Amino acid sequence: MRVWVEALTPKQVLLFSYLQHELPGYEFFLTTRDYDLNRELAGKLWKEYYVVGRHGGRTPRGKVAESLRRQASLLRLVESKNPDAHVTFVSPDSARVAYGVGIPVVACNDTPHSTIVSRLVIPLAEVLVVPQPVAAYFEDYARLTRISPFRGVFEVAWVARTQPDERVPRSLGLEPLNYVIVRTGEEKAFYYKEPRAALEVPLRMTRYILRKTDMKVLLYPRYPEQKTALAKGLSGYEGRLVFLERAEVLVHLEFFARLVITGGGTIATESALLGTPAITTFPGRVEVHEYLRANGFPVYSGVTLENLPRILRADQSIEGKMKVKAKASKLFQDPVRHIAKELQSILTEKMKT
CATH class of the missing domain: 3.40.50.2000 (Glycogen Phosphorylase B;)
Known part of the structure; x- marks a missing residue:
C-alpha cells in the first residue's frame, strides 16, 4: 500500500x-x-x-x-x-x-x-x-x-519518543537551564487577528529578560523579515543572541531551556509536556493549553512583564523535568x-x- x-x-x-x-x-x-x-x-x-x-x-x-x-x-x-x-x-x-x-x-x-x-x-x-x-x-x-x-495532544508523539540530549543546546553555545527560547507568531495566518502582536509581544518580553538576567536567548523567527526586526530590536545584546537556522528536533532545546516564549501553540505545548514553563502570546484562546494547564503542565497565557520574574524563578531541575515527561507519556x-x-x-x- x-x-x-x-x-x-x-x-x-x-x-x-x-x-x-x-x-x-x-x-x-x-x-x-x-x-x-x-x-x-x-x-x-x-x-x-x-x-x-x-x-x-x-x-x-x-x-x-x-x-x-x-x-x-x-x-x-x-x-x-x-x-x-x-x-x-x-x-x-x-x-x-x-x-x-x-x-x-x-x-x-x-x-x-x-x-x-x-x-x-x-x-x-x-x-x-x-x-x-x-x-x-x-x-x-x-x-x-x-x-x-x-x-492527549499530538505533541506527545515526539515528546514520548525523544530522549533529550544536552549536546544539542551546547552545540549552539547554550548552557542547560540558563537560556530562554523565543518563537515569533504566525503573523501571516488569517486567524492571527493582531499580526503586530506576533512580533511585538515576544520582542518586549525578550528585551526584559536580557535586561534583568544574564541568560542567553535562542531566537526562532518564522520569516526573514521577523529575523531582521528581532536583530534590530535587540541591538546591543548580540553576544547573548542565537538565531536557530538549522533543522532540529526542538525537544532537545526545549527540555534544557529555562523558559519558552512563543506566539504560536506547538512549542508551548511541547515545552509544557517536558516540564519547561511556556508562555504563549497568541492573541486568542488555545483550548489545548487550557487542557494541559488543568492537568498540571506549566503553560501560561496573558502573562505580563510583572509576572515574568515569578515564572523565571520557578524551581527547575533535570530530574524534575524527566518526571513531567514521564507523566505525559503515561497520561496520554x-x-x-x-x-x-x-x-x-x-x-x-x-x-x-
Missing part, C-alpha cells in the same frame, strides 16, 4: 514521520512546501519527499494564487505515484486534490480557531483525528465525516498509533471494494 502524506509545517513533518516506523509495510511519500525549516527537517526524517510550492503570504489573493499553483503540481505528482490513501493536517491543497481523484483522506486537526481551513478540508475527509480536549468544537462536522478523538495516548489505526481501517475497507 502506498500512502501520500502532506505536511505544511515542521510540526506536521515531524508528527507524520513516525508513521514510517509504525507501519513499515506501507510505502510513504511526503509533500511539503518551502516554508520555515520544512525542507531541512524532511531531509532528515523522510525517505521520500517532495517540496511543492511555498507559503502564499499574508494577502487573500496571494494565498489563493499559490494554492492553485500547488494543487496543479500536486495533481501531476499524485497521478505519477498513484497512492492508495492520503494523510494530511488539514491542508486545503492536498485534500482537494486527493478528494477530486478519489483518494480517501485521513485528516488531523487541533486548531478549532482555524475555521476557514476546517471548512475547506474536513468535509472532504473520511475521518478526522482530533485531540479529545477540542473534539467538541468539531461536532458540527459529524454529519459530514467521522470524528475520531484520542486522549500515542497519537501516531491512533492515526495509524484509522489509516489501516480505511485501507482495509478500500481493499474490500
